[in-house]
Amino acid sequence: MKPVPDSRGYFGPYGGRFVPETLMAPLAELTAAWQESRRDRAFRRELAGLLATYCGRPTPISRAARLTQHLGGAQVFLKREDLCHTGAHKINNAVGQCLLARRMGKVRVIAETGAGQHGVAVATAAALFGLRCRVYMGTEDERRQALNVYRMKLLGAEVVGVDAGARTLKDAINESLRDWVTNLATTHYVLGSVLGPHPYPVMVREFQSVIGSEALLQIRSQHRSLPNLVVACVGGGSNAAGIFSAFVPHRQVELVGVEAGGRGTRLGEHAARFAGGSPGVLHGTRSYLLQDQDGQVVPTHSVSAGLDYPAVGPEHAFWHDSRRVSYVRVEDREALDAFHLLSELEGIVPALETAHAVAYVARVAPRMGSGQAVLVNLSGRGDKDVVEVARLEGVKL
């Protein structure tokens, strides 16, 4: 079998490096530095140490007893990435890439952010390593994630609003790529998901694969067998890639990625790339893309800023086509219901992104037997969303 991805960063027909010529040299530099760091025991030891003593890993798996009882079907387990330092899985990748940036002699990091969780994670890691940090964020996302904007500033990062296009994650990535191409010598671009040109999709997946490798051992010891189903939300797809990667070889485990169904099925109303998209090229990679017939990228909508993105990581496209992972959509309303459900039954306020995965579990767990187990990647906590949910529900704070 051919290795996935191949040396050019292709997962089957997806991936690659569709970037301006100027970025090819820094991508080669990054690939070499990353490959070298993987072979370097000191680097691996330092990263593992930071994950343990700074990020709070391993994160536990909680048995969601009341949710299980409420749903009346499969047993539900939660992989608690919300307990990571900064409140989401994003820190795993941010610490890894900032460590790499320091190794490459870069003094400045930049990042895009949608929900603000990746921006906060990079600002945090930059503070830890003494790197200068700038975060690009669409102005629409700044509005709905105001708390995280201030958190980044507290951490010493500069937050730059992007007032172009849809003013969301996609536009923040455009601006980050422009900054990077202008400041190559000093700057590393800490891309936050399994997106973008090679090596980002495979590198970010590897930094996030700690989620899956922990979860595999934990569920085996706590449930005494593999789960029947693993569920994760998919924006760019980093938390999903992180947990799926360990389970992909175990064919008996069903894997489901949950996309944002937004407010409807028409183009422009959602961010369900596998339901409404087709192969295309955006941000340096070939994958499923929400586009019109002229190849222009269409606006997306989701209540969750972190899922509000028109493309998806190329490895997900590969898993989709090879049918190893199924992708489903959950609409805003269902996600908001799940946001409340988990808060009230388990005392865990999930991020709106994560609530999409919980909503899917609420849909399917009742149809499963009590001897079966579902593992959900609880990718982030929902403190950042409290104000926006209150606004959506007409609650005055």
Next chain:
Amino acid sequence: MSGRIEKAFLRARKARRAAFIPYITAGDPVPARTVVLARALERAGADILELGVPFTDPIADGPTNQRAAERALAQGTSLTGVLGLVRELRFSSELPVVLFTYFNPVHAYGLARFAVDAAAAGVDGVLFTDVPVEEAGPAHEALRRVGVELVLLLAPTSTRERVKAVRKLAGSFVYFIARTGVTGARAALEEGLEEQVRLVRKLAKSRVAVGFGVSTPEQVARIARFADGVVVGSVLVDRIGELGDVPELPGEIEALARSFAVATRRR
């Protein structure tokens, strides 16, 4: 192959000039003006026209070209529409046209069908902003079959190996990015640009046109001394954006373009 690009370089060389290559975004400010603007640029002394295909997410471009793309898209400009504009231009002009495009509109159109339709419309070359030489094989093959040139980009960060790889696929010329960054006007040229261009010409064994950030006649004059062509874009696009769709637009752009065209003469 039409050979229009080749002839344009030979003509410029004979006149002891660097080829003058203005850039505009197709459909900006309105599609009905694109052919008129192309003719105005031709009268001003354009040797080759670089015609931008608007895209929603132009990662290689600065704010100037980004806004031009937004204006053009708001007017309903599509790749199909741009090919129609080139066909229209060909009724009255032999000005060589190089499309400057992101890959996705072509990917959505279908590479093979695009190549055939572009050739039929009278397109002479295609430059993909986001297709480096490693990914350029299929595009090169599709365009070669129909006699359209693939124009590849090189940058100050390109390694020798990459310059040599480009040599294998390059047509009449390669496009050298004058500085690391996005498109857009710049006050100063990079140090060492002349040496870089000479090295690229030697390694790529190809003509070199220089662009990205060239915004004054003085810069054009300096580059013309050592490059085979000079691309001037943002300064024209900025002016088109300021003026909008007014009657004096073609005249104004012609006058502005002429101030750059005369600077391509080698003294």
